[in-house]
Amino acid sequence: MKKIRTRIPPSPTGMFHVGSLLSALFDYLYAKKNGGDFLLRIEDTDRERLVEGSTENIVESLHWAHIPPDEGVTFDTHQHLTQVGEKGPYIQSERLDIYKKYVHQLLEQKDAYYCFCTKERLDDLRKMQEMNKQPTGYDGHCKTLSTENVQKKLDANSPHVVRLNMPDEGTTTWTDLVRDNVSFENKLIDDQVLMKTDGFPTYHLAVVVDDHLMEISHVFRGEEWLSSTPKHIVLYDMFGWEKPVYGHLPLLVNEKRQKLSKRHGDVSVFDFKNKGYLPEAMVNFVAFLGWNPGTEQEIFTLEELVQAFSFEKVNKSAAVFNYEKLDWYNKEWMKKLSIEELATRAKPFFAAAGSDEEMINDLSFFEGVVRLGRERANTLADIVTNTTFLFADSLSYETELLKWKKSDLPDAKEKLAQLSEFLSTFAKEAWTEEGIEQAVMGWIKERTYGVGDVLWPTRVALSGQQYSPGPFEIMTVLGKEKSLQRIGEGLAKIS
């Protein structure tokens, strides 16, 4: 059997989009499930749309998501771009001679022709077609030029392109892994430009040549490419090459059913990475945008996705990118990771926020911080926001906040003073969440104090906030000395 080979061929025109991550993920899952290869090729033939740094971002995004390519463009051990594999180069601008050779073959076979039409003529043609409510497209003007005429123009260096000589009759059909039987009438398909004036191929020619030479067995890509596929199939037939299997994946849309785009919020993989979404959550969420396992299970590791994935369960309809659901996945994954691991992931976010380095490196303190912060966090960045008060040298808050409901400040002061004295008698070993809680609750009961009368001012003195985790949790993270210091500062505020 032929080896399964899939590819992701993004154009380096900006940050790697979550829609491309969906294609890449399905490429990866399918390849891994079938013991195949997953390739990354860079399609940089549209020179006007190139954005510097995009290729690095594509590779970084795939590595971040733990789905690095087996072949093609990737990073070496120093995180520098490199190309691996025997079917390279894997960057289209480095393959121009190859495309030229195949364009000549098509010209010779009369499956392609030179076109010398000027931009003005093409603009006028389009306007006319639009005015007459006709489908827009090339009218075949240069298709009938005589060989001599063509040669004369070429000799005179007239600017030209090469166009596909699309058959006017018949239909082009294929069996799509997602959309079953798809068919297009050939007469509705344009004589697509294959080679541009600048000598660069267009996407259509380059993608076919490369997928063939790189022995790609399966082409998975977004639904927006559906109407390009008949052009590609016709080209495969003209070259006499075996066609890959196609699968057109659902489009990603926002809640208003608009195509997911930069104008409407975060759409690049790095937008989410930088906000503190975990790659495990992102991949799990993105997989479920286009697919479902047909069971109740929602949390999947990458390995589990590889096992469970099949094209029968890929959706046809557009997938709504629901940011709340992504938050849910991230929360679940933050719970699933060990505190040690989560602390490692969260560390750069604390560092970027300027948290005290020594405190971040104090492992027992920092893991406590992360454990506390994770409870109400959707992202790693939320963990930082939720726990800033644990790093502060001193807290600033309104004194009034120390007052519990119907109680008053003198009472809060009294309770804080007594509790502080009690806490100061604790041995180091007793300073655990359970230990403090049991002792303090017993102490409150013995004195028949109201729980809120004691715990509210204590919690506020410890956190400086109206809402925060409970006082015992905070005391555990802060440790005895710092907790007593904060309670003391609360007391001092009331005086």
Ligand code: GLU
């Ligand atoms: N270069 C195209 C893109 O930017 C590739 C489409 C395909 O997968 O064929 O998405």
